[in-house]
Amino acid sequence: MSSHGGTSNPEYVNARVRSRRAALFEEDDYRKLARMSPAEIARFMEESPAYEEQINALGSRFSGVDLIEYALNASLAEDFEDILSWCEGALYGHVARYLRKFDAWNVKTVLRGVYADTDREAVSDDLIRAGEFDDRLLERLLDADSIEEIVELLSGTVFGRALGDALDDYESTGVLVPLENAVDRAYYKLLRTDDLTGEALSEYREFLEAEIDFRNAINTLRLARSGADIDPSEYFIEGGVLFSAAGLRQLASNTDELIQRIRESRYGEELSEALTELEAAESLIGFERALEVALLEYADSLGLVHPLSVTPVVSYVLTKEREVDNIRAIARGKEAGLGPEEIESELVVL
Amino acid sequence: MLEIAPELANVVLQEGSNAPAIPSASAAALAVGLAAFGAGYAERGIGSAAVGAVAEDEDLFVTGLIFTVLPETLVILALVTIFLV
Structure with a gap:
């Protein structure tokens, strides 16, 4: 793990x-990829400097879609680990704040693995080694035999306290939900934007707030659609600007009002088309993609105003994530026998 | 505090003496030194960005080097003061 001390080095x-x-x-490359077979996609990736190493390293063990999937994960993990190791000082904290998302993912994967008694190899394949946890901690998590042991191992990390508190709930109910919620909550709590002051960081703060707002909107819409009688404020994530816990409870029962609220917010302009579609077609998938595109647009313009801050780094992280998702969607779509047009409609591009 | 102000002004303005507080040769040396300080500060950022770019793509070495030493012109221009005094 890199040093947290020293001054920021955004230039480097x-x-x-x-x-x-x-x-x-x-x-254009996506359009080409959507017309290739999995083997051709793998060859295309090999020619790109970002994936060459991973494809070569994994090429002897896997083939086809599996090779693409593993190479994508490996490349993503390596890229983000690199970025974290370059950052120093305050910059490290700002980048790690966002990348802890992968730590949260890994913790949940390990917890589920132990809960469902999955074998170590399968869980290990599903980890994305891109967050702040080093390999040693992840190996020890994989070696753990019980939920309690995992919580104990994580006690020194940012998830420690939340997991410790949720352990009692888990023991009394026997389901994983309290622990998974605790991990998510701990992650989003760390995203909190109170300490991001100053002009250069205000862009980053706005982006994080957008992410939290979108997450809240999607969660509420899903709950409203599913018709389940769950209090949406249970899943409410603090830190956004659009909703409050109490307001969300009201909006969950009235989707039209929720859509209206989003339309009047600062995201309204970018999302207006998707909102109209949502009102008409009642399809959540299209709306979710519209939110992703809006976030990506945010990311694309991030870092143009303040080049010497954390924003260009976050912008890259998002773009890379999206690329990996897109290539995976293409490869999986090909495997399922979808046509190029269908696949292209699934991609998140600007 | 205020009563010593005229006294201080006298010392600073070197009342009663014709020699300036800083002789011109020393002033020129200071000018060059301060210019070099500024150049160094400018090169700090450019240099670290250049090293980052070269680490990703070695072809950028020459470009990076040129941009890194650009602020050095500050010192060269400041050297003119040495010949002027």
């Missing part, structure tokens, strides 16, 4: 990140 990190960003696939 930004130069490296921008260079990597230039090497990402463009929209």
